[in-house]
Amino acid sequence: MNTPANFEIGIIGSGVVGARVASQLHQLGYRPRIAQLRHATDLFDCSVVVLAHGAPHSALAATFVAQGIAVVSVSDNLADVLALLDIQDRALARNVPVIVGAACSPGMSGLLVHHVTRAFESIDEVHVAVHGTGGPQCARQHHESLAGVSIGWHEGEWLQRPAGSGRELCWFPEPVGARDCYRYGSPEPVLLQRINPTLQRITARVSATRRDRLTARLPMLSPPHAEGNIGGLRVEVRGVRDGRRHVEIVGIAERVATITGSVAAHAARAMCEGTVPAGVHNLGQHEVPNDFILDAVVDSGTVLHQFIGR
Numbered sequence: 001m002n003t004p005a006n007f008e009i010g011i012i013g014s015g016v017v018g019a020r021v022a023s024q025l026h027q028l029g030y031r032p033r034i035a036q037l038r039h040a041t042d043l044f045d046c047s048v049v050v051l052a053h054g055a056p057h058s059a060l061a062a063t064f065v066a067q068g069i070a071v072v073s074v075s076d077n078l079a080d081v082l083a084l085l086d087i088q089d090r091a092l093a094r095n096v097p098v099i100v101g102a103a104c105s106p107g108m109s110g111l112l113v114h115h116v117t118r119a120f121e122s123i124d125e126v127h128v129a130v131h132g133t134g135g136p137q138c139a140r141q142h143h144e145s146l147a148g149v150s151i152g153w154h155e156g157e158w159l160q161r162p163a164g165s166g167r168e169l170c171w172f173p174e175p176v177g178a179r180d181c182y183r184y185g186s187p188e189p190v191l192l193q194r195i196n197p198t199l200q201r202i203t204a205r206v207s208a209t210r211r212d213r214l215t216a217r218l219p220m221l222s223p224p225h226a227e228g229n230i231g232g233l234r235v236e237v238r239g240v241r242d243g244r245r246h247v248e249i250v251g252i253a254e255r256v257a258t259i260t261g262s263v264a265a266h267a268a269r270a271m272c273e274g275t276v277p278a279g280v281h282n283l284g285q286h287e288v289p290n291d292f293i294l295d296a297v298v299d300s301g302t303v304l305h306q307f308i309g310r
Contacts (some may be wrong), residue, residue, distance in 0.1 A: 010043030011035070012060065013053030017074060017103075020261020021052050021268075024300060028269055036108050040064075048072065048268045050102075052261075058083035059281060061098060070096045070271045074103040074264050078151070081106075081187035088280045097276040099148045102211040102267045102283060104233055104259040105130040105204070110284025111263070111294040112235040113195060116248040122147035123239030124200045126192050129170040131207035132231020134257035141162045146208055150183035153193050153202035168205060172232030173253040173305040174185065179232075181205035195284040197237075207232075231256035249307035259302060266296040 009025055009032045018034060032050075035042045039058060043049050048070040051057045061084055064071050073084055084100040101107050101298050105135035109128045117123055150163040166183040174252050185205045188204035234251045252259060267283065270276050275289040284290060298304065 007048065008033065008046040010046035010050050010270050012037055012040055012048040012049060015053065015166070016257045017260050018052035020257050021050050021265045023270065024262050024265030028265070037193045048271045050077065050264050050268050052264065055080040058087065059061060062087050063090050065094055065096055065098060068094050068096055071098045071102050072102050072264050072267045074260055076101065076103050076106060076187065078185050078187045083188065085280055091279050097271055097278055098280045099267045099276065100280060100282050101187060101191050101262045106188045106254045107263045107283050108233055108259050109188060109235050110191060110195055110282055111290050112250050113192060114284045114290040115294055116237050118252055119248050120239040120241050120246060121235050123196065123237035126199060127203045128188050128234040129205045129234045131172055131176055131179050132229065132256045134260055143188060145206065146182065147182040147213055148185050150185055151189055153189050153199065154198055170205065170234055172234050173251045175230060176232035176253050179207035181207050189280040194282055229252065233259065251307065254300060254302055262297045262300050262302060266293045266310045
């Protein structure tokens with residue numbers, strides 16, 4: 001029987017997200033071991049390792065995979081996630097699972113897409129928006145993501161647009177409310193397209209102020225907070241139901257680090273349960289136990305909100 005006592009789960013990173021992952025695992029009965037990046041080899045006897053530090057993760061993930069250790073990565077850096085996807089052959093060769101983008105966006109967003117898809121006959125559009133940051137490293141990533149290039153999926157082609165462009169007013173559950181959101185450098189479209197290759201349009205936006213956009217190419221003007229305030233996630237799915245166009249919108253208002261910690265912890269738990277096959281996966285793909293992970297995240301206190309309108 002797969003019980004917490006049978007598995008060692010390691011966590012790289014002792015910041016806000018790492019602490020949330022550890023807290024969730026403790027509640028599940030595990031006794032996770034936390035190590036700093038420079039002491040990663042201390043976790044070579046673990047069954048699963050959660051990479052909860054700042055990007056990059058790809059080289060370290062490959063090192064753990066080479067040791068036959070399953071990996072959960074919370075990285076939301078576009079280049080890093082693409083590099084993580086490239087270790088597929090090594091993961092298969094070592095017969096170990098890897099879950100990438102196990103955070104809020106991406107991560108929870110993929111679980112929600114999987115969740116609402118059952119309300120459709122078919123879906124063809126997914127639009128994701130996120131508000132807030134988890135901790136200092138997440139805040140720096142948010143800052144940098146508004147500079148450079150944003151990618152999106154449109155009618156079967158990858159499009160590149162300037163990050164910080166494409167203003168759209170997005171409504172999140174209260175107390176977040178309406179926020180101006182913009183394109184940003186996110187791996188979200190890549191991972192959502194892996195969930196459903198038939199999608200025709202995929203966009204990802206992040207909330208930002210005028211100051212955020214103007215200073216994105218400069219060093220941060222002030223140190224980031226230890227942990228952001230209440231954040232938000234909004235997932236809009238469009239498709240066909242009963243022969244007509246239909247839209248479903250689901251959202252969350254919660255601290256981003258709390259969402260990420262819960263998603264990553266329950267993804268690691270699923271690996272311990274033996275329900276994630278070998279190879280590199282992202283949440284929302286059919287081979288991942290999405291319902292198990294989402295139900296566990298909700299049971300741990302995350303509240304889902306559905307947008308209802310005429």
